[in-house]
Amino acid sequence: xxxxxxxxxxxxxxxxxxxxxxxxxxxxxxxxxxxxxxxxxxxxxxxxxxxxxxxxxxxxxxxxxxxxxxxxxxxxxxxxxxxxxxxxxxxxxxxxxxxxxxxxxxxxxxxxxxxxxxxxxxxxxxxxxxxxxxxxxxxxxxxxxxxxxxxxxxxxxxxxxxxxxxxxxxxxxxxxxxxxxxxxxxxxxxxxxxxxxxxxxxxxxxxxxxxxxxxxxxxxxxxxxxxxxxxxxxxxxxxxxxxxxxxxxxxxxxxxxxxxxxxxxxxxxxxxxxxxxxxxxxxxxxxxxxxxxxxxxxxxxxxxxxxxxxxxxxxxxxxxxxxxxxxxxxxxxxxxxxxxxxxxxxxxxxxxxxxxxxxxxxxxxxxxxxxxxxxxxxxxxxxxxxxxxxxxxxxxxxxxx
Amino acid sequence: xxxxxxxxxxxxxxxxxxxxxxxxxxxxxxxxxxxxxxxxxxxxxxxxxxxxxxxxxxxxxxxxxxxxxxxxxxxxxxxxxxxxxxxxxxxxxxxxxxxxxxxxxxxxxxxxxxxxxxxxxxxxxxxxxxxxxxxxxxxxxxxxxxxxxxxxxxxxxxxxxxxxxxxxxxxxxxxxxxxxxxxxxxxxxxxxxxxxxxxxxxxxxxxxxxxxxxxxxxxxxxxxxxxxxxxxxxxx
Numbered sequence: 001x002x003x004x005x006x007x008x009x010x011x012x013x014x015x016x017x018x019x020x021x022x023x024x025x026x027x028x029x030x031x032x033x034x035x036x037x038x039x040x041x042x043x044x045x046x047x048x049x050x051x052x053x054x055x056x057x058x059x060x061x062x063x064x065x066x067x068x069x070x071x072x073x074x075x076x077x078x079x080x081x082x083x084x085x086x087x088x089x090x091x092x093x094x095x096x097x098x099x100x101x102x103x104x105x106x107x108x109x110x111x112x113x114x115x116x117x118x119x120x121x122x123x124x125x126x127x128x129x130x131x132x133x134x135x136x137x138x139x140x141x142x143x144x145x146x147x148x149x150x151x152x153x154x155x156x157x158x159x160x161x162x163x164x165x166x167x168x169x170x171x172x173x174x175x176x177x178x179x180x181x182x183x184x185x186x187x188x189x190x191x192x193x194x195x196x197x198x199x200x201x202x203x204x205x206x207x208x209x210x211x212x213x214x215x216x217x218x219x220x221x222x223x224x225x226x227x228x229x230x231x232x233x234x235x236x237x238x239x240x241x242x243x244x245x246x247x248x249x250x251x252x253x254x255x256x257x258x259x260x261x262x263x264x265x266x267x268x269x270x271x272x273x274x275x276x277x278x279x280x281x282x283x284x285x286x287x288x289x290x291x292x293x294x295x296x297x298x299x300x301x302x303x304x305x306x307x308x309x310x311x312x313x314x315x316x317x318x319x320x321x322x323x324x325x326x327x328x329x330x331x332x333x334x335x336x337x338x339x340x341x342x343x344x345x346x347x348x349x350x351x352x353x354x355x356x357x358x359x360x361x362x363x364x365x366x367x368x369x370x371x372x373x374x375x376x377x378x379x380x381x382x383x384x385x386x387x388x389x390x391x392x393x394x395x396x397x398x399x400x401x
Numbered sequence: 402x403x404x405x406x407x408x409x410x411x412x413x414x415x416x417x418x419x420x421x422x423x424x425x426x427x428x429x430x431x432x433x434x435x436x437x438x439x440x441x442x443x444x445x446x447x448x449x450x451x452x453x454x455x456x457x458x459x460x461x462x463x464x465x466x467x468x469x470x471x472x473x474x475x476x477x478x479x480x481x482x483x484x485x486x487x488x489x490x491x492x493x494x495x496x497x498x499x500x501x502x503x504x505x506x507x508x509x510x511x512x513x514x515x516x517x518x519x520x521x522x523x524x525x526x527x528x529x530x531x532x533x534x535x536x537x538x539x540x541x542x543x544x545x546x547x548x549x550x551x552x553x554x555x556x557x558x559x560x561x562x563x564x565x566x567x568x569x570x571x572x573x574x575x576x577x578x579x580x581x582x583x584x585x586x587x588x589x590x591x592x593x594x595x596x597x598x599x600x601x602x603x604x605x606x607x608x609x610x611x612x613x614x615x616x617x618x619x620x621x622x623x624x625x626x627x628x629x630x631x632x633x634x635x636x637x
Contacts (some may be wrong), residue, residue: 003510006499006503006506006507006510009498009499009500009503010496010498010499013498013539014498308492308494309494309496309497312490312494312496313496313507313511314455314479315453315455315482315488315494316482316483316488316507316508316511316555317479317480317482317483317484317508317511317512317559318479318511319475319476319479319480319511320475320476320479321476322511393455393456394454394455394456394479394482395450395455395456397455397488397490397494398446398449398450398455398490398491398567399446
């Protein structure tokens with residue numbers, strides 16, 4: 001038997017405790033649903049497929065201060081030497097590296113600048129014919145660069161004329177058609193698309209088009225260069241240990257620095273996001289605990305305040321289950337109003353976050369699941385105290401307390 | 402109707418065993434009005450609690466309408482209490498957040514009586530105690546005497562066979578006490594069996610049958626009506 005009407009009337013007559021609880025439930029629902037969505041967003045961001053075997057790739061910088069060497073030739077020798085090291089699968093010089101937050105981007109257009117045409121922003125790497133193998137990406141159409149296509153130059157007089165692009169970039173440039181073999185323009189430089197890679201992320205994971213990336217076969221060596229090396233699985237640490245010595249043995253008037261795994265580099269780039277995700281998890285855990293404790297405490301307080309009333313109800317014929325039901329229904333009623341309020345606040349909060357922090361619209365499923373979770377949590381929090389109330393002896397009714 | 406055979410109630414603490422009731426025997430017939438008196442701590446309230454199934458007894462047998470109360474579980478006792486017994490407490494024990502109507506409705510809801518029937522009974526009982534116009538009032542808006550009349554209405558609404566009253570006039574002034582007592586007498590005349598615990602010898606004398614509890618046992622047994630008859634014969 002559910003005493004909904006008298007409970008409602010009783011709540012209306014002593015509102016303060018119920019109002020406080022209701023507000024707490026509303027705030028919890030609003031914050032938890034939005035935070036849960038942001039956390040889920042961060043989790044999918046952090047665990048997204050990048051297209052690279054990150055655990056097997058490492059990067060390092062070379063800063064050459066010696067003036068008695070042709071760096072372009074030296075780097076060719078270095079690459080060849082690294083490829084000979086045991087456990088190495090591929091090595092290449094790359095103008096920038098993926099997942100690091102640092103690199104170059106430009107617009108690829110269907111017509112040469114300054115003509116107006118479809119234009120798509122993309123990250124790009126200047127890299128030679130070893131790029132595809134070294135990054136371990138999967139070529140799904142077309143072919144790799146040939147050695148002849150790679151332009152090695154000390155100036156920009158000669159330009160590359162082919163490119164390998166990611167599937168995402170190709171689809172955006174040529175929606176609904178096969179773009180392989182077609183020409184795109186890098187500024188006014190025509191580049192024929194000779195290969196398509198299934199998936200490869202650019203330098204910026206937080207970009208709106210993180211997987212728009214193009215390889216351009218162009219080598220313009222300078223005193224500062226980035227190298228990328230891929231090893232056999234499990235061999236990366238041992239190759240990293242010997243890389244500095246091996247490079248300096250080849251030529252010693254230079255500094256080898258920032259040797260780090262691609263996964264480590266990515267971790268550094270996403271550190272803030274990870275921190276934010278952890279903080280949000282802590283926040284919602286605390287919030288839910290505080291709300292649960294609030295409900296628990298308020299019910300205990302209500303029980304101690306109503307001990308005689310509970311005894312009287314028992315004396316008048318209430319079964320223990322009726323007393324438990326009373327508190328569960330009372331809590332459920334407060335909770336329902338709090339949840340309705342919480343859903344409205346959650347939607348408003350979602351709108352504000354979307355407006356000011358470029359977060360996607362809060363899906364209704366998050367609000368519904370959070371509301372259901374908060375409802376269950378509140379019933380669980382009230383069940384213990386309600387059971388305690390049910391054990392109050394009916395003989396309390398005849399005692400003076 | 403109510404039969405207690407050698408009922409004992411013992412409270413046990415780590416150090417002490419206290420006998421609140423000891424070999425208590427009592428028979429109550431239908432329609433009786435019994436006043437239970439005795440000094441403080443003698444076991445009156447314990448007797449009332451056991452009679453009303455508010456607490457278990459340690460030993461003996463208790464039959465209410467031939468039902469062996471000792472064999473019932475908690476839910477069965479709650480149901481039996483709800484169906485057969487109406488309680489009137491010294492402190493009224495009205496629920497402060499509920500209005501008079503809702504207060505009287507509480508035991509009826511526990512019995513699962515339908516809303517229409519509840520309404521009919523509540524209005525009838527409020528009429529009977531003279532508070533029909535106050536149905537929407539909260540208990541704290543009434544005087545002590547009025548509150549006790551509401552409590553009596555609540556006890557009557559379930560149409561119980563037994564009314565157990567614990568110092569029903571203990572918190573009332575003499576005028577209100579008299580009014581409440583007259584109401585109880587009227588209810589008894591209408592057929593309900595009443596057992597009333599009281600300290601007030603005046604009230605006790607008005608009950609046709611008096612029993613006295615001393616040290617947890619039935620000390621004396623007086624048919625007040627018989628005494629009254631003798632008084633009448635002697636012309637006192």
